[in-house]
Amino acid sequence: MSGPSTYNPTSGIEKWLDQRLPLPRLMHDTMSSFPTPRNLNIWYTFGGILTFCLGVQIVTGIVLAMHYVASADLAFNSVEAIMRDVNYGWLIRYVHANGASMFFLAVYIHMFRGLYYGSYKAPRELIWIIGVLIYLLMMMTAFFGYVLPWGQMSFWGATVITNLFSSIPVVGHDIAIWLWGDFAVGEATLNRFFSLHYLLPFIIAAVVGLHIWALHVPGNNNPLGIDVKSPQDTVPFHPYYTVKDAFYLILFVILFAGFVFFSPDFFGNPDNYIPANPLVTPPDIVPEWYLLPFYAMLRSVPQKLLGVIVMGAAIVTLVFIPWLDTSRVRSCRFRPLMKQFFWAFVVVCVVLGYCGHQAVDAEVAGVPLVWVARIATLYYFAYFWLIMPIVGLIETPKKLPASIAQSVLGDKAAPAE
Amino acid sequence: MRLTPLSPVPPRVSRSLVLGIAAALALSTAAVAAEGSTKRHPPKAEEFSFEGPFGTYDRGALQRGFQVYKEVCAACHSLNLVAFRNLTQPGGPEFTEAQGRALAAAVKVHAEPNDMGETTDDKGEPLMRPAVLSDHFPAPYANENAARASNSGALPPDLSLIVKARMGGPQYLYSLLTGFHEKAPAGFKVADGKYYNPYFDGWTIGMPPPLANNGVTYSDGTKATIEQQAHDVTTFLAWAAEPKMEDRKRMGFGVIIFLVAFAGVLFAAYRKVWKDAH
Numbered sequence: 001m002s003g004p005s006t007y008n009p010t011s012g013i014e015k016w017l018d019q020r021l022p023l024p025r026l027m028h029d030t031m032s033s034f035p036t037p038r039n040l041n042i043w044y045t046f047g048g049i050l051t052f053c054l055g056v057q058i059v060t061g062i063v064l065a066m067h068y069v070a071s072a073d074l075a076f077n078s079v080e081a082i083m084r085d086v087n088y089g090w091l092i093r094y095v096h097a098n099g100a101s102m103f104f105l106a107v108y109i110h111m112f113r114g115l116y117y118g119s120y121k122a123p124r125e126l127i128w129i130i131g132v133l134i135y136l137l138m139m140m141t142a143f144f145g146y147v148l149p150w151g152q153m154s155f156w157g158a159t160v161i162t163n164l165f166s167s168i169p170v171v172g173h174d175i176a177i178w179l180w181g182d183f184a185v186g187e188a189t190l191n192r193f194f195s196l197h198y199l200l201p202f203i204i205a206a207v208v209g210l211h212i213w214a215l216h217v218p219g220n221n222n223p224l225g226i227d228v229k230s231p232q233d234t235v236p237f238h239p240y241y242t243v244k245d246a247f248y249l250i251l252f253v254i255l256f257a258g259f260v261f262f263s264p265d266f267f268g269n270p271d272n273y274i275p276a277n278p279l280v281t282p283p284d285i286v287p288e289w290y291l292l293p294f295y296a297m298l299r300s301v302p303q304k305l306l307g308v309i310v311m312g313a314a315i316v317t318l319v320f321i322p323w324l325d326t327s328r329v330r331s332c333r334f335r336p337l338m339k340q341f342f343w344a345f346v347v348v349c350v351v352l353g354y355c356g357h358q359a360v361d362a363e364v365a366g367v368p369l370v371w372v373a374r375i376a377t378l379y380y381f382a383y384f385w386l387i388m389p390i391v392g393l394i395e396t397p398k399k400l401p402a403s404i405a406q407s408v409l410g411d412k413a414a415p416a417e
Numbered sequence: 418m419r420l421t422p423l424s425p426v427p428p429r430v431s432r433s434l435v436l437g438i439a440a441a442l443a444l445s446t447a448a449v450a451a452e453g454s455t456k457r458h459p460p461k462a463e464e465f466s467f468e469g470p471f472g473t474y475d476r477g478a479l480q481r482g483f484q485v486y487k488e489v490c491a492a493c494h495s496l497n498l499v500a501f502r503n504l505t506q507p508g509g510p511e512f513t514e515a516q517g518r519a520l521a522a523a524v525k526v527h528a529e530p531n532d533m534g535e536t537t538d539d540k541g542e543p544l545m546r547p548a549v550l551s552d553h554f555p556a557p558y559a560n561e562n563a564a565r566a567s568n569s570g571a572l573p574p575d576l577s578l579i580v581k582a583r584m585g586g587p588q589y590l591y592s593l594l595t596g597f598h599e600k601a602p603a604g605f606k607v608a609d610g611k612y613y614n615p616y617f618d619g620w621t622i623g624m625p626p627p628l629a630n631n632g633v634t635y636s637d638g639t640k641a642t643i644e645q646q647a648h649d650v651t652t653f654l655a656w657a658a659e660p661k662m663e664d665r666k667r668m669g670f671g672v673i674i675f676l677v678a679f680a681g682v683l684f685a686a687y688r689k690v691w692k693d694a695h
Binding site: 038077080083084090091094235239240243244246247250251253254257258260261262264265270271273274283 | 503586618661670676
């Protein structure tokens with residue numbers, strides 16, 4: 001679908017460049033003329049939104065790093081100095097802190113969209129797998145970043161997460177010490193986490209490059225999940241999708257700005273405004289909201305090592321989705337049965353997040369939440385390992401439209417070849 | 418001059434609902450308490466001028482609250498992140514620069530080494546000098562050990578971020594400061610040197626009741642009830658925790674208005690570009 005290049009250098013400099021380093025040709029082919037299905041809906045704008053989020057995090061992060069001091073004694077006050085004495089430091093820090101939440105909000109929508117429309121199915125398996133890798137890198141980066149302000153939740157979150165490795169038999173404790181650089185979370189840990197927090201976003205940017213490269217070979221999937229069959233099915237990326245993506249991006253930025261300017265601590269935990277104190281453990285140690293579903297899975301297993309394995313398996317499972325889905329049809333729009341399981345899966349993820357947020361012994365209407373989390377965890381795994389393969393085989397999909405163009409334009413479309 | 422009347426605002430449905438739910442929660446908490454749980458009560462539904470998207474700090478309350486902090490809280494609680502210059506900055510108590518200098522000069526801070534490189538006088542006492550605008554508020558104790566020694570083992574926390582560092586924020590702090598007069602349930606033991614306060618986890622707190630009616634004398638004529646002082650010092654500490662809040666909300670309105678207008682332009686462009694494409 002990427003097809004032959006339609007770039008036609010006109011000016012002297014363009015011709016000169018085209019024979020040496022054809023950057024203008026690359027830009028033209030990938031961002032301007034790139035044929036894109038004409039039926040992409042709002043859920044397809046989140047790729048662009050995510051690129052924006054990554055850019056915002058890198059730019060604000062570089063500025064914050066100019067003022068931040070990675071030292072157990074000085075980190076907390078250096079963040080407060082950014083909030084109080086650096087010109088617009090409060091703005092940059094609140095954009096960065098809320099930006100992480102916005103990034104995850106967008107990535108979850110992006111992933112659910114991929115699941116619903118079957119965007120992981122052949123020939124797009126690698127796009128999906130690279131995406132899972134980006135998601136994993138994002139979680140690591142967010143975790144390292146949350147440690148840096150060196151508040152109570154930073155310190156104790158770091159302690160809980162790094163201690164998970166100590167559950168590995170035989171070598172676990174040595175691995176934990178190796179991660180800490182000490183015999184507990186401390187100065188050395190903070191410094192290496194800062195180093196990694198600065199490094200990983202650039203690795204993410206590189207892997208995003210691969211993600212987009214892999215996308216540009218088969219081209220976009222679309223809500224119908226059918227292949228592009230004729231040029232009539234597509235429109236050039238520019239101006240059609242540049243303007244559409246820009247409009248929805250600005251709507252997203254309005255939500256983002258609402259949090260930054262009017263409720264900047266909405267996603268935060270009050271305990272992180274208390275300086276880290278290794279001698280005082282907070283009563284409830286809670287991770288950031290975007291990690292809560294996995295935290296609920298971890299806590300729903302009574303044995304620590306098994307819990308860690310379950311949590312790891314929940315993420316590793318995502319890699320196998322392209323081969324677990326046996327359906328001939330990509331989009332859930334034409335899969336009446338799978339559609340219901342999909343929405344149940346979305347609800348289950350939200351329920352897991354809720355369970356992760358509550359105290360471990362909490363109950364709702366007399367039902368212990370740990371049992372709710374256990375059942376939800378079972379559904380999470382059953383969705384991928386049982387429902388996806390079985391439903392794909394037994395379900396009768398609805399009739400697919402003849403072409404994208406016919407579906408969008410109706411009779412105006414010429415018959416597809 | 419009082420800028421924020423503390424008399425209850427006219428009752429509204431939503432507020433009485435909130436109070437009703439709060440009361441119900443308080444009752445259920447009390448019931449649980451009988452079985453041994455001492456989870457803190459939900460905070461009172463006090464309203465503050467700085468809440469909501471249009472809220473700003475009440476200057477009068479900030480200035481009075483500073484007085485309460487200085488005359489009452491500062492005896493035990495530091496405010497390490499606030500400097501005297503902050504008192505004169507826009508969006509804060511907005512004392513004039515002359516007032517700020519005078520407030521600073523009334524406080525002694527450790528002096529820099531003298532020409533001889535000494536930091537103590539000939540009796541071994543540390544050299545002191547009047548504070549200037551660039552100085553931070555001095556802490557009442559030299560270190561944590563000294564603070565604990567003077568407070569029967571309890572550590573009075575730094576108050577710079579206290580409003581942001583507690584679930585419930587300003588309502589929590591206000592309830593704590595006004596919650597000392599409530600009667601402990603029958604059979605509830607308060608340890609020696611501790612005080613009953615149901616708005617604190619565990620219901621006993623090391624801090625003696627800090628506020629008293631007319632414990633401070635307000636120069637603007639405001640009646641210094643416990644509730645008034647609690648309201649004022651909570652406002653002051655909310656500002657200390659978030660001194661750029663007014664800047665933030667003001668810029669936020671500009672940004673949102675711009676973005677909405679920009680979204681309108683983009684929507685028009687989007688409709689025009691796509692007119693014939695679907």
